[in-house]
Amino acid sequence: MAQAQNENLGFSDSAGNRPKEATWRGRGTHAASADTNHDEASRMDFVMTLFRHIGRNVAPGHQTVFDKKVEPDFVKKAGRKPKDRHEVRKAMLENPYFQYWSHLRLYSQEASYYERSQIVDRQLDALIDKAKKVPAGRKGKNDKGSLTLNPALVIPPYQAHFDMHWMPGSYFTEFTKDDVAGGAMYDTGGLYITSSGHLGAYNDGAGYAIARYIQSKFPTFKPKRILDEGCTTGSNTVPLKDAWPQAEVHAIDIGAPVLRTAHARSEALGLAVHYSQQDAEHTNFKTGSFDLISSSMFLHETARKAVHNIVKECYRLLSPGGIMVHVEQPPFSWAKSPFDQMTRDWDTHNNNEPFWGAMHDMDLEKVALEAGFKKENITLEMVPLVTPTESDKYALGKGAWFVFVARK
Numbered sequence: 273m274a275q276a277q278n279e280n281l282g283f284s285d286s287a288g289n290r291p292k293e294a295t296w297r298g299r300g301t302h303a304a305s306a307d308t309n310h311d312e313a314s315r316m317d318f319v320m321t322l323f324r325h326i327g328r329n330v331a332p333g334h335q336t337v338f339d340k341k342v343e344p345d346f347v348k349k350a351g352r353k354p355k356d357r358h359e360v361r362k363a364m365l366e367n368p369y370f371q372y373w374s375h376l377r378l379y380s381q382e383a384s385y386y387e388r389s390q391i392v393d394r395q396l397d398a399l400i401d402k403a404k405k406v407p408a409g410r411k412g413k414n415d416k417g418s419l420t421l422n423p424a425l426v427i428p429p430y431q432a433h434f435d436m437h438w439m440p441g442s443y444f445t446e447f448t449k450d451d452v453a454g455g456a457m458y459d460t461g462g463l464y465i466t467s468s469g470h471l472g473a474y475n476d477g478a479g480y481a482i483a484r485y486i487q488s489k490f491p492t493f494k495p496k497r498i499l500d501e502g503c504t505t506g507s508n509t510v511p512l513k514d515a516w517p518q519a520e521v522h523a524i525d526i527g528a529p530v531l532r533t534a535h536a537r538s539e540a541l542g543l544a545v546h547y548s549q550q551d552a553e554h555t556n557f558k559t560g561s562f563d564l565i566s567s568s569m570f571l572h573e574t575a576r577k578a579v580h581n582i583v584k585e586c587y588r589l590l591s592p593g594g595i596m597v598h599v600e601q602p603p604f605s606w607a608k609s610p611f612d613q614m615t616r617d618w619d620t621h622n623n624n625e626p627f628w629g630a631m632h633d634m635d636l637e638k639v640a641l642e643a644g645f646k647k648e649n650i651t652l653e654m655v656p657l658v659t660p661t662e663s664d665k666y667a668l669g670k671g672a673w674f675v676f677v678a679r680k
């Protein structure tokens with residue numbers, strides 16, 4: 273079993289040995305990546321191991337605590353079981369094991385940002401320079417990507433007023449001229465650590481899962497123009513260009529620092545993407561511009577009203593027969609119990625992700641209907657998780673994504 277997992281994670285150390293599990297040192301880098309020295313890499317490996325330990329060895333204990341202590345106490349007092357995640361959360365809040373687990377999760381998150389900011393800050397000038405020069409790495413292809421920033425863009429209030437999941441400065445803050453700090457922070461292993469490497473060394477598993485899903489569900493569909501929304505550093509945009517090399521691929525985000533990194537990263541990886549700084553609620557693209565619109569882990573970081581506007585804008589931007597696919601976690605109503613819902617809602621209350629809970633409560637079919645999509649063309653389903661490896665970018669991993677899909 274361990275070996276099967278190793279093969280699926282697909283990383284090897286400098287001596288060519290495959291570690292038992294994904295390590296931070298094994299993450300994918302490119303010509304615009306931050307450099308790390310031995311001590312930084314060791315600390316990052318510790319942080320990654322800590323995340324894994326908390327998820328694997330500490331987290332399961334609070335189900336036991338709930339089953340054996342918190343729920344029976346609740347039943348004694350209320351004469352019934354907790355009816356929803358909010359009641360479960362309130363009941364768990366006073367429990368020391370729950371507090372301990374929560375504290376560890378927060379501590380590990382802070383440690384991850386602290387260590388990564390040390391790495392990025394000490395070489396920020398060099399990273400800015402690398403991003404400007406757009407490192408060589410293109411595989412002799414003729415098409416070239418681009419970067420269009422809009423300093424006048426108004427950052428939407430649901431992003432502007434706090435640091436999303438405690439990331440210092442969030443995605444959009446510019447601490448200095450031509451800043452890439454937000455992008456470099458993200459690219460230095462955030463999602464790679466929290467996913468324990470299960471999204472692949474380049475964190476591109478969601479993009480390959482989208483391509484795999486579209487290719488198997490709509491085999492004759494060949495998109496010519498693709499848009500990825502809330503692209504951050506383009507990890508899940510690049511796989512779309514890889515899957516459909518003839519397509520013109522665009523990607524938008526509100527954050528200039530992440531887009532600078534995205535552009536440099538895509539060029540370094542040899543895949544042309546046109547990045548622009550735009551709000552997905554109202555873009556400057558012409559009506560009917562795209563055959564495929566995607567997003568990965570994006571909608572849950574926007575406000576409820578924004579989700580409506582973004583889906584309406586997708587409808588406007590799609591050509592007839594065009595498809596939108598948003599990758600997320602499933603709605604709370606699909607969870608097996610109020611306890612599971614509560615566990616999944618932890619980020620709303622503790623990880624500075626205020627829209628997580630609201631978004632996962634939304635009736636997405638209704639949102640799509642209101643935007644103009646027909647009921648028979650809307651799909652909400654689970655699709656296999658992809659863990660790209662060195663030899664197979666579409667290798668199936670353990671788990672599944674929720675997709676919110678609609679065809680115009």
Ligand SMILES: C[S@@+](CC[C@H](N)C(=O)[O-])C[C@H]1O[C@@H](n2cnc3c(N)ncnc32)[C@H](O)[C@@H]1O
Pocket residue numbers: 428431443444463478501502503504505506507508524525526527530550551552553567568569570573574578
């Ligand atoms: C969780 S990240 C998405 C991760 C990314 N898709 C990936 O696969 O790595 C959310 C991104 O959405 C961007 N964002 C938030 N609101 C936006 C909006 N209204 N329009 C465009 N981008 C937005 C943020 O700046 C951030 O980069």
